[in-house]
Amino acid sequence: MTAVTLANLELDLEVFSGPFDLLLTLVLREEVDLLELALADVVLAYLDHLERRGELDLETATEFIVLIAALLELKSRLMLGGEEQELLDIEPEQAAEELLARMLDARRFRAAAAHLGELLAGEHGVRFRAAPPPPRLRRAIVHAADGSHDPDALGAAIGRLLSMPPTISVRHIAVPRVSVAERLAHLRSLLRRGSFSFDEAVRGADRMTVAVTLFALLELYKRGEADWVQQESFGEIAIRGQAREAPVEVLAG
Amino acid sequence: MSAPEPELARTVEALLFLSSDPLSPAELADAAEAGEGAVLAALAVLAEQYAPGRRGITLRELGGGWTLASDPASEDAARRLFSRPRAAALSPAQAETLAIVAYLQPISRPEITRIRGVSADSASATLLDRSLIEEAGHSRFGAVLYRTTTQFLKLFGLRDLDELPDIARWDPTPEEQAELRERLLRAGEARAGGGP
Amino acid sequence: MSAPEPELARTVEALLFLSSDPLSPAELADAAEAGEGAVLAALAVLAEQYAPGRRGITLRELGGGWTLASDPASEDAARRLFSRPRAAALSPAQAETLAIVAYLQPISRPEITRIRGVSADSASATLLDRSLIEEAGHSRFGAVLYRTTTQFLKLFGLRDLDELPDIARWDPTPEEQAELRERLLRAGEARAGGGP
Numbered sequence: 001m002t003a004v005t006l007a008n009l010e011l012d013l014e015v016f017s018g019p020f021d022l023l024l025t026l027v028l029r030e031e032v033d034l035l036e037l038a039l040a041d042v043v044l045a046y047l048d049h050l051e052r053r054g055e056l057d058l059e060t061a062t063e064f065i066v067l068i069a070a071l072l073e074l075k076s077r078l079m080l081g082g083e084e085q086e087l088l089d090i091e092p093e094q095a096a097e098e099l100l101a102r103m104l105d106a107r108r109f110r111a112a113a114a115h116l117g118e119l120l121a122g123e124h125g126v127r128f129r130a131a132p133p134p135p136r137l138r139r140a141i142v143h144a145a146d147g148s149h150d151p152d153a154l155g156a157a158i159g160r161l162l163s164m165p166p167t168i169s170v171r172h173i174a175v176p177r178v179s180v181a182e183r184l185a186h187l188r189s190l191l192r193r194g195s196f197s198f199d200e201a202v203r204g205a206d207r208m209t210v211a212v213t214l215f216a217l218l219e220l221y222k223r224g225e226a227d228w229v230q231q232e233s234f235g236e237i238a239i240r241g242q243a244r245e246a247p248v249e250v251l252a253g
Numbered sequence: 254m255s256a257p258e259p260e261l262a263r264t265v266e267a268l269l270f271l272s273s274d275p276l277s278p279a280e281l282a283d284a285a286e287a288g289e290g291a292v293l294a295a296l297a298v299l300a301e302q303y304a305p306g307r308r309g310i311t312l313r314e315l316g317g318g319w320t321l322a323s324d325p326a327s328e329d330a331a332r333r334l335f336s337r338p339r340a341a342a343l344s345p346a347q348a349e350t351l352a353i354v355a356y357l358q359p360i361s362r363p364e365i366t367r368i369r370g371v372s373a374d375s376a377s378a379t380l381l382d383r384s385l386i387e388e389a390g391h392s393r394f395g396a397v398l399y400r401t402t403t404q405f406l407k408l409f410g411l412r413d414l415d416e417l418p419d420i421a422r423w424d425p426t427p428e429e430q431a432e433l434r435e436r437l438l439r440a441g442e443a444r445a446g447g448g449p
Numbered sequence: 450m451s452a453p454e455p456e457l458a459r460t461v462e463a464l465l466f467l468s469s470d471p472l473s474p475a476e477l478a479d480a481a482e483a484g485e486g487a488v489l490a491a492l493a494v495l496a497e498q499y500a501p502g503r504r505g506i507t508l509r510e511l512g513g514g515w516t517l518a519s520d521p522a523s524e525d526a527a528r529r530l531f532s533r534p535r536a537a538a539l540s541p542a543q544a545e546t547l548a549i550v551a552y553l554q555p556i557s558r559p560e561i562t563r564i565r566g567v568s569a570d571s572a573s574a575t576l577l578d579r580s581l582i583e584e585a586g587h588s589r590f591g592a593v594l595y596r597t598t599t600q601f602l603k604l605f606g607l608r609d610l611d612e613l614p615d616i617a618r619w620d621p622t623p624e625e626q627a628e629l630r631e632r633l634l635r636a637g638e639a640r641a642g643g644g645p
Binding site: 262263264265266267268269270271272276280283284285286308309310321323324326327330331333334335378379381382384387388 | 456458459460462464466468472476480481504505506517519520522523526527529530531540541542567568571572
Binding site for chain 2: 021062065066068069070096097100102103104105106107108109110111112113114115116117119120121122123124125126127128129130131133199207210
């Protein structure tokens with residue numbers, strides 16, 4: 001059973017040694033500080049464990065990945081939170097519910113994927129004709145479609161193909177075309193007019209500008225000039241001004 | 254449904270033969286300059302003639318329309334002739350990504366990644382390349398959205414997306430859920446109390 | 450000629466349906482693992498079923514081979530079907546492949562594959578089929594080279610290739626000086642190699 005396998009994953013980390021299940025529980029009860037925990041070491045320990053067992057149990061591996069991803073997300077939220085209570089205050093039950101929701105989603109779609117696999121296998125041997133229409137009919141198609149394609153689609157495709165994988169694109173940061181200072185000024189001018197959503201702040205902006213704007217927002221938060229609320233993942237981020245005296249430290253990322 | 258017109262059945266058959274995409278009764282009616290009722294009657298006649306096991310070709314309702322397909326019984330001969338397998342099976346990552354898109358479309362790649370817990374980049378690139386999914390605009394954060402294609406419905410033998418079973422069908426029972434929840438909260442305690 | 454075998458007639462019918470080119474009795478016999486006499490008997494049965502005027506599809510003998518074709522009587526309907534405006538014409542894979550050929554022509558298929566990071570075979574076959582690209586000789590390593598066609602220019606409303614849009618608008622790193630081909634190859638290889 002998967003539970004046994006994951007529970008048996010023995011960890012020997014700087015801030016914790018014991019089985020994975022225990023670590024999970026302690027994290028959920030806030031008895032081990034997630035911020036102190038090097039999740040990369042947990043992953044390495046898991047990989048060692050797999051190597052020792054000499055076989056890859058996909059069920060367990062998937063479960064592990066889902067759990068570690070959930071821990072990572074909780075951790076990044078804690079790191080961004082900075083200030084003590086508001087965001088840090090995730091009840092153990094709530095955290096457990098989140099992890100549970102993740103695991104259920106993962107299970108559902110794994111089952112749905114298996115179902116799709118069966119459907120595809122059931123269609124084995126069914127082939128479709130892929131012959132082009134006879135030339136005289138093809139001419140009719142051609143005639144109807146002159147000028148119907150947008151050349152910009154080709155330029156955009158080249159743009160996509162020119163993009164380097166993320167690791168190499170660090171160069172973008174070295175040669176920023178958008179400065180944090182500039183985005184700070186932009187956000188402050190919006191703040192002077194009241195509250196606004198992140199969408200409004202980056203309307204029509206390219207991806208780089210969106211990223212830099214987010215940095216600028218974090219900076220404003222750190223300085224106590226702005227606060228934000230996001231009700232749900234991928235939901236709208238509402239930003240409002242905040243009158244506070246002492247600047248709050250943000251943990252180094 | 255109107256009485257079958259042999260002439261129209263022949264025209265519909267020719268159109269189905271020529272088109273590589275499934276054709277809806279409305280599209281057939283437009284092209285044949287006939288009423289949709291008459292087209293449905295013609296399709297019923299053809300469905301009878303192409304009933305499974307009668308010919309080397311079958312008539313199927315797939316991907317929102319009607320299409321002709323080979324009878325699976327001829328697969329061995331087809332593989333020898335074309336030396337190309339029909340369609341490669343999906344890897345587990347591809348199948349999972351496809352299932353997520355099929356059930357939650359339109360959905361962005363970051364959301365797929367969030368559900369899977371691992372990157373979906375390479376799986377979604379392969380699915381795009383095999384025309385099983387396609388782009389469907391952008392989310393408000395600029396992420397590309399994906400949806401499934403007619404090709405997906407065709408290859409998986411589905412008339413439309415409604416034919417996919419309710420996702421709740423695979424939910425664990427309330428007891429199993431309670432047990433999982435319990436495990437998440439109590440694993441440590443059980444461990445501490447229960448020996449090695 | 451042997452006595453007709455219904456099973457074999459169905460297999461032959463399926464093979465003729467799937468193949469876009471005429472098939473000779475010898476090819477059919479090989480694929481169906483049957484004798485040529487039996488295949489000829491099966492073809493005779495099919496010729497009877499597909500006699501002109503009986504169906505929307507006809508069986509024709511062309512240059513020593515057999516092929517299925519749509520009945521000429523349905524030609525007007527077929528023309529109406531194909532001349533309706535088609536939405537979402539190019540898949541992302543096809544758009545990428547076409548863009549690579551348009552901007553870098555002449556270019557070989559292996560190079561297209563290196564830039565895309567995935568095989569471009571099916572996309573380039575479709576583009577060839579739709580007369581958007583064509584062969585343009587061979588590279589010095591013997592690979593087929595591709596270029597775009599006049600048809601391509603017409604479809605995209607371009608007078609000539611100089612009218613292709615300036616890619617600077619979509620360039621993630623416009624400050625980069627290297628030649629476009631070299632940059633695309635580098636990016637493609639980085640993607641294919643995967644990150645750390």
